[in-house]
Amino acid sequence: MSIFTRVERLVKASIHEGLERMEDPLALLKQEIRDTKQSIVKKKEQVTKQERMFQTFERAIETAGKLADKRQQQAEIAIEKQEEDFAKRALIDKRQALNEQQKFMALIDQNKQVILDLKTEIQELESSLKVKAEQKLELEQQKEADKAGAELKKMFSQTSHFASNESKELDQWSKAALEIENDNLKAEIEAELAQLKASKQG
Numbered sequence: 001m002s003i004f005t006r007v008e009r010l011v012k013a014s015i016h017e018g019l020e021r022m023e024d025p026l027a028l029l030k031q032e033i034r035d036t037k038q039s040i041v042k043k044k045e046q047v048t049k050q051e052r053m054f055q056t057f058e059r060a061i062e063t064a065g066k067l068a069d070k071r072q073q074q075a076e077i078a079i080e081k082q083e084e085d086f087a088k089r090a091l092i093d094k095r096q097a098l099n100e101q102q103k104f105m106a107l108i109d110q111n112k113q114v115i116l117d118l119k120t121e122i123q124e125l126e127s128s129l130k131v132k133a134e135q136k137l138e139l140e141q142q143k144e145a146d147k148a149g150a151e152l153k154k155m156f157s158q159t160s161h162f163a164s165n166e167s168k169e170l171d172q173w174s175k176a177a178l179e180i181e182n183d184n185l186k187a188e189i190e191a192e193l194a195q196l197k198a199s200k201q202g
Contacts, residue, residue, distance in 0.1 A: 026139040029132060036129045043122050050115045057108040064101035068094045 071094035078087035 026136070026143060029136050029139060033129065033132050033136060036125055036132065040122055040125050040129070043118050043125070047115055047118045047122070050111055050118065054108060054111050054115070057104045057111060060104045061101050061108065064097045064104065068097040068101065071097060 071090045075087040075090035075094065078084070078090060
């Protein structure tokens with residue numbers, strides 16, 4: 001692919017895909033598919049035009065052949081009537097008609113080859129289009145898979161954040177409970193100590 005073709009497709013892709021990045025392979029592939037479809041349409045139009053030309057050449061060949069036959073008959077009649085000059089003119093016209101017929105026969109041979117080449121190119125483009133359509137489907141499926149993966153990752157991230165916060169809250173509750181237990185223990189120790197002092201004094 002030439003640099004000019006690549007630049008052209010990048011520009012077209014940006015127009016058709018809007019906010020999608022220009023280097024997005026899916027956007028570029030979609031543009032290639034559009035270009036291929038347009039090429040197929042144009043070549044089919046060319047085939048139709050060449051087929052019309054083929055019919056024109058066939059009619060021209062038939063007309064030239066009939067004219068040559070007619071001039072031949074006129075030359076023969078002129079000779080019978082001893083009109084040699086008229087016979088010569090008829091033979092000259094016959095020769096010109098045959099020359100024209102040969103030209104159109106050569107043109108129709110070229111025309112046949114052009115039609116054959118165009119149809120071959122159309123077949124190749126249609127095969128290429130089928131491959132591109134399959135590639136497009138794969139890229140779209142991959143894009144959907146990537147999107148789903150990103151959503152799952154986001155969901156897991158949110159779940160992890162919630163679990164982390166919950167763990168922090170549990171740690172805080174545990175710490176508070178431990179402090180309460182320590183306070184109770186201190187109170188019990190103080191009470192026991194007070195009793196011990198009282199007993200000694202008594």
